[in-house]
Amino acid sequence: MSTSTNSRRSRESATAVVGSPQSRRPRTKPFNWRRAGAWVLVAIAVVVTLAPFLWMLRTALSSNHSLASNAGNLLPADFSWGAFQRVFGLQSPEQAIAEGGSGADINFWLYLRNSIVFATMTTAGQVFFSAMAAYAFSRLRWPGRNKVFAIFLATMMVPPIFTALPNFLMIKNLGLLNTFAGLALPFMFMTPFAIFFLRQFFLSMSREVEEAAMLDGAKHLRIFFQIVIPNAAAPLATLALLTFIGQWNEYFWPLLVGQDESVRVLTVGLGVFKSQSPQGAPDWSGLMAATLVAALPVLILFIAFGKKVVNSIGFSGIK
Secondary structure, eight states: OHHHHHHHHHHHHHHHHTTTTTTSOOOOOOOOHHHHHHHHHHHHHHHHHHHHHHHHHHHHHGGGGGGGGTOOOSSOSSSSSSSHHTTTTTHHHHHHHTTTOOOOOHHHHHHHHHHHHHHHHHHHHHHHHHHHHHHHHTTTOTTTTTHHHHHHHGGSOOOOHHHHHHHHHHHHHHOTTSSHHHHHHHHHHHHHHHHHHHHHHHHHHHHHHHHHHHTTTTOOHHHHHIIIIIHHHHHHHHHHHHHHHHHHHHOOOHHOOOSSGGGOOOHHHHHHHHHGGGGGGGOOOHHHHHHHHHHHHHHHHHHHHHHHHHHHHTTOOOO
16 A cells, blocks of 8 residues: 555656656757858858958048058048048149149049939830840740740850940941940840840749730730839849949940040049059049949949849749
8 A cells, every 4th residue: 555655656746847847948959050150151251242342431531641551450541531522523633632632633423424324324225125025035926936035145155345346336437436325325225134034034924914915905015015014123123223233333335435524434434533643653542432432323222122133033923
């Protein structure tokens, strides 16, 4: 009798221990070395990406005469706003020379306007014509469509330098040198990457709405503008942003065609700015300040349309 009683009490005590709060305490998860390593890699990538911009800002806020003597300092050397004042034309030639500038007149606002006009013209034309071509390759049925598309994609392997001379001769023969039309024409029409990018999205879109519109008597042109384009806002915005950034950074072609100051874009203007070397050394503070200001429009556009860029990666069409 006593033996059974003792065994029952031992079972009850064991049950109490198992059901106690200490026994229900969650186990601590082991340290995830893979996750920690991934975060370390992300942190390193962020530092490597932001370091050049921080160094540009440090150089732009430094005095040009103090850069050489404080080359290893991460903070601005002899803090000064003079570089930005030189860029915006707020300094007299005497003041600019005294602070290490060339003293030459730099029409920054004119170059900025020219870059905006050039990038906007090419972006608008390239997105529009590429969208039409992508619709033709994805929706219209005509003999040799896939072969033509393959040949068209093969042109992506041709380096742009190979087409620079023929394009230059064509623009020269048309009398369009030193004009915005001459700058923009080689980039305004469809490109293989843009057509491939939009064609993939159009292929993922459902055809049901388009077929219903055809039954109601709508033609391809009306379907393209009233159905396809409104539902392709995300990839079109992405392509427009990528095209604008590419054209904003274009240097060789505007240098080749736009020698006149009235059509000189900002990238070429920065090259001229660097070549105006006072006392045998470039105005690094002014150059970095001008580069930072030139990057602001692209940064603003990316912030404004960044969400659409992310949403369009999945190529999600109408469901």
